[in-house]
Amino acid sequence: MPSLIVEPLNTQHFIMDRDDRKRNKNIGKNFMCRLQCMFSHSSSSESRLSLEDTQQWSQSLERLLESKYGLATFRNFLKSEYSDENIEFWLTCEDYKKIKSSFRMSSKAKKIYEQFIKAESPKEINIDYHTREQIKRNVKTPTMHCFDDAQKIVYGLMERDSYPRFLRSDIYRTLLENLAADATKG
Incomplete structure (x- = not known):
């Protein structure tokens, strides 16, 4: 024994x-x-x-x-x-902020939305309805900061959990x- x-x-x-x-x-x-x-x-x-x-x-x-x-x-x-969607989203946002071309920014913003933000997306992150809807609007005319609120929420979740x-x-x-x-x- x-x-x-x-x-x-x-x-x-x-x-x-x-x-x-x-x-x-x-x-x-x-x-x-x-x-x-x-x-x-x-x-x-x-x-x-x-x-x-x-x-x-x-x-x-x-x-x-x-x-x-x-x-x-x-x-x-x-x-x-099986909870790597938060770090993947956070890292993707860090890369997104480095994009200079408005065409590439628009394309990448749509991909990020489809992959992480949209309800029932493959790597859906845990954010509130208001933030999700704000990003949905922002993605139509994306800026470098259109994912900032969601990124802060996700960072906070990782930090606390x-x-x-x-x-x-x-x-x-x-x-x-x-x-x-x-x-x-x-």
Whole structure:
């Protein structure tokens, strides 16, 4: 019979046997390797995933999204929960704001509306009726800011809901544990 380990997390307790802990550690290591491989071609100063950077993700959602590793990890977490439409919408809006051509802006605004805003759309985001109707009108003559209200709502939802769950998730905790173990090894 395997021995049991009780690990506190806030007010909750999780019971894991040694095999589960080992499996989680391997998952964390594999994910860490995948993250570093994804960005190994990059020559930026943030070329390696570090414990310090990963710990800073817990300071704010903004800090998490500013990190290429943080963003990739958060997206992976949301996909695992089948709730990645919010981050996809938010990122799409960030790209949309960079469009200079009015023709491309009009085309992209319609695609965003069809994909994320329209009722029953494939990746419908959770926004109120008033905001949805305002965007419907705005898309007819789109500007750089026609999705700003919805983007703020979605950011707030992620900040209050998804982000705290991410910080408590196995994927984030295991990543921190593996990085801390690597740091102590030298």
